[in-house]
Amino acid sequence: MKTAVVLGTGLIGTSVALALSRHGVHVFLEDRDPDAARTAASLGAGTVSSPEDFGQPVDLAVLAVPPAHVARTLGQAQERGLARAYTDVCSVKAGPAAEAAALGLDTTMYIGGHPLSGREKSGPLAARGDLFEGRPWVLTPAQDTRRDVFNRALELVSLCGAVPVVMDPAEHDRAVALISHAPHLVSALMAARLEHASEEAARIAGQGVRDVTRIAAGDPGLWREILTANAGAVADVLEEYAGDLAAVIGSLRALAKDPVGPSGDAANTELVDRLRRGNAGQARIPGKHGAPHAAYGTVPVVIGDAPGELARLFAAASAAKVNIEDLAIEHSPGQQVGLVTLFVAPEAAPGLVAQLSERGWTVQS
């Protein structure tokens, strides 16, 4: 890839442009807000000169616009003969593809794309050339997508340092509804229940509810847009969830009424079954490098709150030649100690426990 045009220089578009520019690709930048394009150019993302001045179609056009504008933007770009291949970077895939087909556009030159970057800021100033490094980037080729267009998109993903994952558009939309959009609403609605919690209830909140509701802090406007574009698939997941929830509420009511009679027994069985299915589903989620979290050994360590405590702990782990794959910190109100759980390769855990204990750390094993 030698030339590209990025249409839409928000966070994602500018980040793509930065990554491509770093690899020597000549990137033309366009935005309906010329200031945004100029800002992106000033960051080194490319030039604001017209791609038409280049005299021939560029290698790839990246449509970095909201889902509702993808098909129209693709039509305008194809009318201008901007590029030899087109892709987009929005978070839903079936709708834009269907609209492009309905508009009679040349879909052989288009392939849907979705980098899962998980950044919570927006605008060109938040952009980073390494935004996609190591992240999954879904590509959704259609039946008629040309091989060279597919390969160009794979090159884009590679230049951005991301990991390509090929999916069908509808399958993608169902997948992100399940692993991203529905969990966001599940979290937001739980958090919303805490809005009017008593002072005392908020005070005794621990790491569990903190984790469950972390993503509820996301930007409402941005999430409204994402959820609207995938509304049907998200509603499907949430309806199944609501069915499970109604069953659990029924079990709880039965248990509240008569915990030890036959209806209580049935409710108990039902409840344990739901919780077990939760175990099974949780184990499906990959940790770092695609390994499920359950595959790690855990080493819980008590730490003080002085600057440098975590540094000392990690230096000790490093001296033990153990790689920390993940960690969790538990907090407590008004106290100067905490519990850090280190996740390491299972075979490394016993040695790390021994070495940390030897160096005077309190390890809860």
Added chain:
Amino acid sequence: MKTAVVLGTGLIGTSVALALSRHGVHVFLEDRDPDAARTAASLGAGTVSSPEDFGQPVDLAVLAVPPAHVARTLGQAQERGLARAYTDVCSVKAGPAAEAAALGLDTTMYIGGHPLSGREKSGPLAARGDLFEGRPWVLTPAQDTRRDVFNRALELVSLCGAVPVVMDPAEHDRAVALISHAPHLVSALMAARLEHASEEAARIAGQGVRDVTRIAAGDPGLWREILTANAGAVADVLEEYAGDLAAVIGSLRALAKDPVGPSGDAANTELVDRLRRGNAGQARIPGKHGAPHAAYGTVPVVIGDAPGELARLFAAASAAKVNIEDLAIEHSPGQQVGLVTLFVAPEAAPGLVAQLSERGWTVQS
């Protein structure tokens, strides 16, 4: 406090006994399983000799039995004249207190207690004397609880290094339903939906759903017991949640049908409002030292996967004299880089960004 008896030497009872023994309290240990009591004694938690041999009531009896057994155990202990004050450590408070009153026990000598320790193991071997350090410990005195009994319980909390929080029993049960029990089920049901997710969907799962479903890995048997004991209050929270969920599903269906018409407009407004309430509720949850997470400055740093990378990062933060209040690690499938977000005091963030950048770290600010 000079003498105590711990009835029930599971995880919590043995941990309490260890903490008291460390402070020189003579602790008598009893369990319906004599092996468990002997195991606890062998860990240094106390002695298995009979408290009656002591010749006079001990200062405090700690009933470390499941919620359903608290009142009966209290009755037996009072019949034996075991102690001058009684408390328990189970996760619900209204039921046991009501049962004790119904049994005609001396409730002036009893005060409910609930240490929020958040440990996921069980049994005496998992016990730690520092299990409660810095954690909240709810006490639920009744109208007729004697002042000396209340103060004895406060001394227990203090000796365990925990932070006392005084609440009404029913208020406590509603609070833990809201901040612990309902979030557990909300998380478990979301995780259960992932049980049959496609391989690709699981692969693109990110930090969001990972956080939302982390606690779904909890022990089903243990959680069944907790949820059963507080079934009514949990059902109340989940019913309100289900109402919110139904409204959101309605909005999503309206948006799927007609995103731009008047019904779509109303649905959009409704959805944004729900997401905003999620923001507000999330902000209620305290971070470390009781400060909401939103009060921290965030410093996102790109790190490699070699052993010692986190150690280097924390050493750099330590050299900059900045205390890390919390952190989050984002993973990516099949890649050797990750993003670590450091949470620090807001005023410390700009300096840390500058110092880390100077030392060659890639900071996404």
